[in-house]
Amino acid sequence: MAVKVRVPGEGERMVEGVSSVRELLAKIGFSGEEVVVLKNGLILTEEDPLEDGDEVVVYVVKSGG
Amino acid sequence: MAEEAGLSDFEKELYSRQLGLIGTEGQLKLKRARVLVAGLGGLGSAVAIYLAAMGVGSLVLVDREVVELSNLQRQVLYNLEDLGKPKPLVAAEKLRRINPHLRVEALHTEVSEEALLKIDADVYVDALDNWPARFTLDKVAWAKGKPLVHGGVRGFYGQVTVIVPGVTPCLRALFQFTGETREETPLQVFPTTPGIIGLIEALETAKIILGVGSTLTNKLLIFNGLQPSFEIIEFKPDPKMLEKCWS
Numbered sequence: 001m002a003v004k005v006r007v008p009g010e011g012e013r014m015v016e017g018v019s020s021v022r023e024l025l026a027k028i029g030f031s032g033e034e035v036v037v038l039k040n041g042l043i044l045t046e047e048d049p050l051e052d053g054d055e056v057v058v059y060v061v062k063s064g065g
Numbered sequence: 066m067a068e069e070a071g072l073s074d075f076e077k078e079l080y081s082r083q084l085g086l087i088g089t090e091g092q093l094k095l096k097r098a099r100v101l102v103a104g105l106g107g108l109g110s111a112v113a114i115y116l117a118a119m120g121v122g123s124l125v126l127v128d129r130e131v132v133e134l135s136n137l138q139r140q141v142l143y144n145l146e147d148l149g150k151p152k153p154l155v156a157a158e159k160l161r162r163i164n165p166h167l168r169v170e171a172l173h174t175e176v177s178e179e180a181l182l183k184i185d186a187d188v189y190v191d192a193l194d195n196w197p198a199r200f201t202l203d204k205v206a207w208a209k210g211k212p213l214v215h216g217g218v219r220g221f222y223g224q225v226t227v228i229v230p231g232v233t234p235c236l237r238a239l240f241q242f243t244g245e246t247r248e249e250t251p252l253q254v255f256p257t258t259p260g261i262i263g264l265i266e267a268l269e270t271a272k273i274i275l276g277v278g279s280t281l282t283n284k285l286l287i288f289n290g291l292q293p294s295f296e297i298i299e300f301k302p303d304p305k306m307l308e309k310c311w312s
């Protein structure tokens with residue numbers, strides 16, 4: 001069970017042992033951040049499941065002005 | 066209305082380097098447009114200066130703050146003489162000197178539904194610095210059925226997207242994870258970042274008004290100033306996202 005995660009500007013990595021977006025964000029240290037998570041162009045929610053081989057983009061949106 | 070009659074000789078000269086690109090009709094579209102700029106910090110300075118200079122006819126400027134010394138490294142509307150003064154009032158005065166035809170309304174107030182629902186605009190520009198105010202502006206623009214141009218920055222990084230009711234998810238649905246946002250206090254932002262992101266917001270606003278090219282609807286532009294890159298991530302409008310919006 002591995003998901004390929006791309007963080008724009010920071011490259012790609014494989015993350016093992018996660019079955020939902022919520023678990024993925026916790027594992028990569030993005031819990032509680034304002035993020036956009038996309039899989040094949042679709043915006044995912046925290047509840048959405050992840051499957052082996054999924055490729056997702058995680059972008060932490062910036063809130064300053 | 067005088068502005069319907071065309072462009073004066075003064076305006077033809079003032080805009081002579083862009084009339085070849087957008088034509089008199091385009092210039093009149095800008096002149097007839099009313100844009101609300103929420104937030105007059107680093108992003109809002111860039112947005113407001115360029116919208117005024119290019120000839121947007123009417124601006125509504127909203128900010129609750131006064132000018133502070135720590136603003137001056139990036140908020141190019143202000144200088145040392147402005148310390149302690151309300152940002153929208155200072156901004157309005159500066160912008161009138163850039164473009165004497167500009168009609169500008171300065172609101173030194175919080176971004177609230179009560180204040181903003183009274184105001185009509187063709188485009189709403191998010192140049193704010195926090196999520197609660199952003200989502201309030203998002204809710205108002207959504208209720209009005211008008212486009213919202215969003216920009217945000219931190220450090221050397223930023224993003225822009227264009228929210229259009231009926232075409233894209235609202236900002237609230239797009240940026241849906243609300244937990245405890247871990248912002249540095251005070252916010253660290255390299256001066257050029259809000260300039261770059263703010264100018265992209267001004268460009269998107271102008272294109273919406275002019276109806277030229279395409280805009281960042283259902284696209285997220287991501288800027289990395291350290292490892293210089295602009296990346297555009299496209300997303301698909303998903304009906305389930307709209308259920309998370311305001312209406």
